[in-house]
Amino acid sequence: MKNCNAPANRTTRRILPSACAAALGVAFTVALPQLVHAGEVTPPDVPFNIRAPKGSKAFLEGHATGTQNYVCAPSGNGVKFVLFTPQATLFNADDPQGDAQMTTHYNSPNLNPDPGEVLNEIHPTWQHSRDTSTFWGVVRNGEASTDSNFVAVDAIPWLLLRRVGTQTGPSGGDTLTKTVAVQRVNTAGGLAPAIGCNGPTDLGNKAFVPYRADYFFFTGGE
Numbered sequence: 001m002k003n004c005n006a007p008a009n010r011t012t013r014r015i016l017p018s019a020c021a022a023a024l025g026v027a028f029t030v031a032l033p034q035l036v037h038a039g040e041v042t043p044p045d046v047p048f049n050i051r052a053p054k055g056s057k058a059f060l061e062g063h064a065t066g067t068q069n070y071v072c073a074p075s076g077n078g079v080k081f082v083l084f085t086p087q088a089t090l091f092n093a094d095d096p097q098g099d100a101q102m103t104t105h106y107n108s109p110n111l112n113p114d115p116g117e118v119l120n121e122i123h124p125t126w127q128h129s130r131d132t133s134t135f136w137g138v139v140r141n142g143e144a145s146t147d148s149n150f151v152a153v154d155a156i157p158w159l160l161l162r163r164v165g166t167q168t169g170p171s172g173g174d175t176l177t178k179t180v181a182v183q184r185v186n187t188a189g190g191l192a193p194a195i196g197c198n199g200p201t202d203l204g205n206k207a208f209v210p211y212r213a214d215y216f217f218f219t220g221g222e
Helices: 010-037
Strands: 056-075 078-092 101-109 122-128 134-138 158-167 179-189 206-220
Antiparallel strands (some): 078 101, 134 158
């Protein structure tokens, strides 16, 4: 191929700049769709009952690694393991190495409830690792799924968690404040163990069960 900066004759000097410009135009045209779609977040198909709110759009995706933490508590005439908090770190799906910490995830009191919600009620919480904005969510009745077409038999359910509160960070960080709902999908592990909570003598026993999941954050909608 000829060098666009070294034309061989007068005719070539007239033709090559046009050819180079055309080639650059084609290159930018080809690259443009990639730039437009860079950073798009595309959640997977999910069971009908945990679909995101109508009209909402996913804007953030995180891959979680952590534990589901259980305590042996009274239940009816017996005992069972009850979840008292998740403890996980979400990593940024857009990071080239996949290791940029995005949020922490745990249960905490709702410090800034939406109208009609309860101050300091304990809810699943996500706090942004950089700007410390916070989102509190709740699983409404019927918005959890163990559908075997989606959820592995040895994994915790997929969920839709709707907003019950948000809070900006102390320096005005607001990444998570636009969140209206979070989906927990692609779960692995995390189920309460079958042993260690079998009778009154086991009350208070704790189990920290490793799990993985993907979380999608949604904004907008009705």
